[in-house]
Amino acid sequence: MLVVWCPDWPVTAVGIEAGVAGAVLARRGASERVAACTAAARAAGVRRGQRRRDAQRLCPDLVVVERDLDAEGRAFEAVAAAVAELTPRVEVVRPGVCAIPARGAARFHGGEEALRITVQDAVVEAGHDCGVGIADGMFTAELAARNGGGGLIVPEEGAAEFLAPFPLGVLAGAVPDWDSLADLLVRLGVRSLGEFAALPVDDVAGRFGAAGALAHRLARGREPRDVAPRAGLPDLTAVRTFDPPAARSDEVVFAAKALADGLHAGLAAEGLTCVRLGVEVEFADGGVSERLWRHDGLLSSPAVAERVRWQLSGWRLPAAGRGAAGEIAGGETAGEDAVWGGVSALLLVPDQVVPDTGTQRALWGRDGDGARGELPERVARAADRVQAMLGHGSLTRPHLTGGRGPGERVLRVPLGDMPLETRPEGPWPGALPAPAPSVVPPEARPVTVRAADGSPVTVSARCVPSAAPALVVLPDGTSHRVLSWTGPWPAHERWWDPDTSRRLARFQILTPRGAHLLTLQNSSWTLEASYE
Structure with missing residues (x-):
């Protein structure tokens, strides 16, 4: 395989110049992190995965821009088109990386090194820096493209x-x-x-x-899957024709999603999934746009529609091609998403299929991601209905955050929203040690803790108990012997603010009825949580 890798592509797509210290940010959970940065930013210590404030601390003059996936896909069409001029089988792995089979193309261009230089020159002439690597397999070839100052060739079986x-x-x-x-x-x-x-x-x-x-x-330098040909596989190509031709790309993108749904249903019936999808767009003026899109795993219907939109962006009608009234030949008004001559047909071709091993998804989407788009469709519809009847705040999901007590570590966030308040994960001096209690009441309830002589148990300023807890009266009025106890874990919170400052001490006690977490604050004991 020959892989073309364009460095820092998210940065290039949003227009940050190479000599500027800049970074592209992507939201991950409740925080923004660096998805890509320029060489000047890396020289200042900025790295992928850093939080925004950490990157700006290292580079105060850092130019930050939100990531734009659509811009990345549209801009990379120029690179894919430049490579397609040399060989027709171009696979777009993701915006910034594409690949071609190297063996036949190398024979035509006079060898692997000649092919590598030819491809690199074509991309540079298109206005983008790149590295080109050749190796036995996609993973190895991409690493070869990233190394060697512009790419290198890994010997066969090496x-x-x-x-x-x-x-x-x-x-x-x-x-x-x-x-x-x-x-x-x-x-x-x-x-x-x-x-x-x-x-x-x-x-x-x-x-x-x-x-x-x-x-x-x-x-070991092997491909993720062995070749497993399947005999007698029916033609699963999904086709949609447009009569009259679709003059706007959003019509084609909408049809692509419906086509992808049917394609996935056909593949699922055969126990297969598509890891490389061919998209062919036929235009009324006779033009054809063909691209191969690679994806390890199921390429969802919205993802297919997104890639069709990227592909069509290379055929958008330029402003210079419009008349004074913004019309195309034929009299129809052209918007920003008009395409040359109109689209007459769209084909989705499963170019490489493999056995579907299945995936296990969480009910509420990925951990830490509160986006509604991560919810399964049926769950999202049911949640919308409940919130419409009972109010937006009626359906919430727990969001774990930092804190000392068990109740402080869980924020209830309306479904579909991101938490407005987040606390760092730690360290939190005085935090409750693991394991966390399983039952946390909405509000702490008062209890009584006494020593063996019947006197109330207190804690001194040096965090020394006045006596060992021997008896506890729970909120239901029942008294229980204390079989074992540990603590205290002191905490002095918000000491800089007299209005909200508080001092407290936590104890864990074991009674014949179970284990409990008790808190002593202002000479008053409360039951904060229980272990069951």
Whole structure:
């Protein structure tokens, strides 16, 4: 495979110049983090994944722009078109990265090195810097494009040797749930792809599961899946014709989503999923736009529609082609999304299908992401109906945040909203140790704690209990012996604000009826939570 990699593409797409210290931010959960940055920003210490305030602390003059995925897709069409002039089979992996099969193209252009230079020159002439790598497989070829000062060629059967020195971090994005797996491998002493590849295949699969097996294949220079041809597969191409031709791209994009729904239904009936989708757009004037879009896993219907929109953006009618009244030949008004000559047909072709192993999704979407778009469709519709009948705040979801007490660590956020208040994860001196209690009442309820001689238990300014707790009277009025106890965990919160400042101490006690978390504040005991 030959892979073309355009560095810092999210930055290029939003128009930040290379010599400027700039960064593109993407929202991740409740915070904004750096998705990409320029070389000048990296020289100042800015890195991907940093929080916005950390990046601006390192580089006070940092120019920050919100990420624009549509702009990335539209701008990359120029790169894909430049590569398509040399070979017709161009796969767009994602905006910023595309690939072509190298063997046939190398024979035509006089060898792999000649092909690599030719492709690189074509992209540079289109106005974009790039690296071009050639190797046995997409993952290895992309790493080759990112290294060697403009890319390099990995010899045939030399992928494992080339990959061996790379750190495990290069697998991020290629393997699901990689962060937790990488942390475990580092704690086991595995720090490079070569060390990971040296582990026995069966042991890796048995210990780390499907994600570990996939990472192991990539570390050994193998493709994620073996070729598994399927005989007798019916033609699953989805076709939509437009009569009269669609003059606006939004008509085509809307049809693409419906076509993708039908395509997915047909693939599911065969137990398959498409990892490489061909999109063909035929125009009324005889033009044809063809692109291959690669995706590891199911390319959802909205994602297919988004890629059709990116592809059509290269055929948008330029302002110079409009008349004084903004009309196209034929008399129809052209908007910003008009396309040359109108679209006569749209085809979605499953170019590469693999057995569908299925996915497990959480009921409420990904952790930490409150976007409504992450909800399953039926759940989202039901939630909308409940909120319409009972009010926007009637349906909430818990959002974990920082804090000391169990009740402080959970914020109730209306479904579809992001939390307005977030507290850092820590460290929180005086925080309750794990495990967290399972029952937290809406409000703390008063209790009585006494020593063996019947005197009330207090805590001194030095956090020393006046006596060991021996008896507790719970909110229901029942008295119970204290079998065991631990504490106190003192906390002095908001000491800088006399109006909201408070001092308290927490105890854990065990009674014949169960374990409880008690809080002493202003000489008053309350039941904060219980362990069940």
